Amino acid sequence: xxxxxALSKTYADGNKALDTLDLNIGTGEIxxxxxxxxxxxxxLLRLIAGLDTATSGEIRLDDAxxxxxxxxxxxxxxxxxxxxxxxxxxxxxxxxxxxxxxEREGLVANALSRVGLSGHGHRWPxxxxxxQQQRAAIARALITRPRLLIMDEPFSALDPxxxxxxxxxxxxxxxxxxxTVLLVTHDVEEAVSLADRIIVMRPNPGRLHEEFPNLLSxxxxxxxxxxxxxxxxxxxSLDQSLKPTPQPAAxxxxxxxxxx
Amino acid sequence: MTLPASTTQAGAPPAxxxxxxxxxxxxxxxxxxxxxxxxxxxxxxxxxxxxxALALVxxxxxxxxxxxxRLMPPPSRIGATLWDLAxxxxxxxxxxxxLWRVAAGFGLGAAAGTVLGAVSGASPVMRRIMDPTLxxxxxIPSIAWVPLFILWLGIFEASKVALIAVGVFFPVYxxxxxALSGVDRxxxxxxxxxxxxxxxxxxxxxxxxxxxxxxxxxxxxxxLGFMFVVAAEFMGASEGLxxxxxxxxxLGRPDRILAAIIAFAVLGKIADGLLVxxxxxLLTWQDVGRDRL
Numbered sequence: 001x002x003x004x005x006a007l008s009k010t011y012a013d014g015n016k017a018l019d020t021l022d023l024n025i026g027t028g029e030i031x032x033x034x035x036x037x038x039x040x041x042x043x044l045l046r047l048i049a050g051l052d053t054a055t056s057g058e059i060r061l062d063d064a065x066x067x068x069x070x071x072x073x074x075x076x077x078x079x080x081x082x083x084x085x086x087x088x089x090x091x092x093x094x095x096x097x098x099x100x101x102x103e104r105e106g107l108v109a110n111a112l113s114r115v116g117l118s119g120h121g122h123r124w125p126x127x128x129x130x131x132q133q134q135r136a137a138i139a140r141a142l143i144t145r146p147r148l149l150i151m152d153e154p155f156s157a158l159d160p161x162x163x164x165x166x167x168x169x170x171x172x173x174x175x176x177x178x179x180t181v182l183l184v185t186h187d188v189e190e191a192v193s194l195a196d197r198i199i200v201m202r203p204n205p206g207r208l209h210e211e212f213p214n215l216l217s218x219x220x221x222x223x224x225x226x227x228x229x230x231x232x233x234x235x236x237s238l239d240q241s242l243k244p245t246p247q248p249a250a251x252x253x254x255x256x257x258x259x260x
Numbered sequence: 261m262t263l264p265a266s267t268t269q270a271g272a273p274p275a276x277x278x279x280x281x282x283x284x285x286x287x288x289x290x291x292x293x294x295x296x297x298x299x300x301x302x303x304x305x306x307x308x309x310x311x312x313a314l315a316l317v318x319x320x321x322x323x324x325x326x327x328x329x330r331l332m333p334p335p336s337r338i339g340a341t342l343w344d345l346a347x348x349x350x351x352x353x354x355x356x357x358x359l360w361r362v363a364a365g366f367g368l369g370a371a372a373g374t375v376l377g378a379v380s381g382a383s384p385v386m387r388r389i390m391d392p393t394l395x396x397x398x399x400i401p402s403i404a405w406v407p408l409f410i411l412w413l414g415i416f417e418a419s420k421v422a423l424i425a426v427g428v429f430f431p432v433y434x435x436x437x438x439a440l441s442g443v444d445r446x447x448x449x450x451x452x453x454x455x456x457x458x459x460x461x462x463x464x465x466x467x468x469x470x471x472x473x474x475x476x477x478x479x480x481x482x483x484l485g486f487m488f489v490v491a492a493e494f495m496g497a498s499e500g501l502x503x504x505x506x507x508x509x510x511l512g513r514p515d516r517i518l519a520a521i522i523a524f525a526v527l528g529k530i531a532d533g534l535l536v537x538x539x540x541x542l543l544t545w546q547d548v549g550r551d552r553l
Contacts, residue, residue, distance in 0.1 A: 049453060050452075051449055051452060051453070068455075069452050069453050069454070069455050070455075071455065073453075074453075075453045077446070077449075077450075079446065081446050081447060081449075081450050083447065083450070083465070083468070084545055084546075085468040085469075085471070085545045086468075086545070087545075094450075094454060094464075095454045097464075124544075124545050126545075
């Protein structure tokens, strides 16, 4: 569904955030990207969201090349990023301006009830807690029914209890229309409890390091042995990914950029 | 993690905190109602105490013969002068003339400042072209334009309105340009994710985002408008509160001067209050500022 071919991104300051990255994600799959800081996770998401352009390589959603923000891609940021001058209702309805007020109202009421915010629609964002704001942001992103949902550490600013309740909300929402989800996180437990596949990335420059399929059935028991063993192997892989890799030769000769 | 405020209630089961405000700022935002009300009540009375006491002392010292009150007329005489001016209709016609000039100058200056500020704030190229010139013009004390404006526009209304407009223009221009270039990139990105066109982005994201700063700039501009109307009316006016000031000086009537000053203060405060009241519905969403007028 999502195909990424030889994607590279070098910023204007010379920082190579992503280096010839290949990735395929199937329809309805939940994929988590984990990795240390500077491994290009956020850069990758911004490229898929169409907020930045790649230096080279290509991203295809089905057969269409992504060159800018698309109606098929919903984005949830690390912060809720609600518009402070709109009520929760109007924030959630932000992407529905092409519909009639009547249709909007129905969709918004439904979306808010699904994220547990019924009765909060008339309030201002500042009147909601951080967790509630993020739920409103999730409702805003999902209400347009994107086929691909990308999330950049969406729960990292929340306390553990709120985070777990949002995980449950997210999974039940996902279950309804089964969009493809690409989630960036630095929380291995979050990755294992949500994703079908966990990809560990490696910094300097950002590349894929290792992939872990996660076949545990949902709902996943955080205390179970399967959960723990996957978590442990991911943590081990993360540790390795942060060690400097023995490839200075490849970097020394810029002409023959690493082809693998 | 934004839970510094919860250290005192660390024993509470975390599940209960789920729907509670997660940060101290949010907590403050949900219950600001009683505090300002109390502050207004006491603050209002406390604030009146000093001027009221001073007025009493002043009045008493004239009545008791410590001062003859010729250069320092007591409050009662200023009040009587104001009453006389109001009775004869002079006050209304002078205040009307002043208000008309401020309104015209403010309208022109605010419109020009908003348009040029928007152009400069929205386009870095235009900012590089325009801003240095405007900043240089800003460095000129506005009163220095008076002789030129009189030569260009004559001694009557046009030159006065122009001077006020110049005074209003700069704070509005600076406020709008700064607000526009400071709009949060993160919130613009949300607009981009929803594929807003350039026009939609301005209408649905940029304008609401700069609205508070724009209104503040307008208030600053209005204050300067009242400052400049005095200067404008010093230069050969036959009516207006500024004329009343000069007239009082030439007739040796400090009570008329003080009456005009009080009229200025009241008009300025009313105009500012009106601006606040008119724009308040646009800013109900704001976390701060609603309760300080």
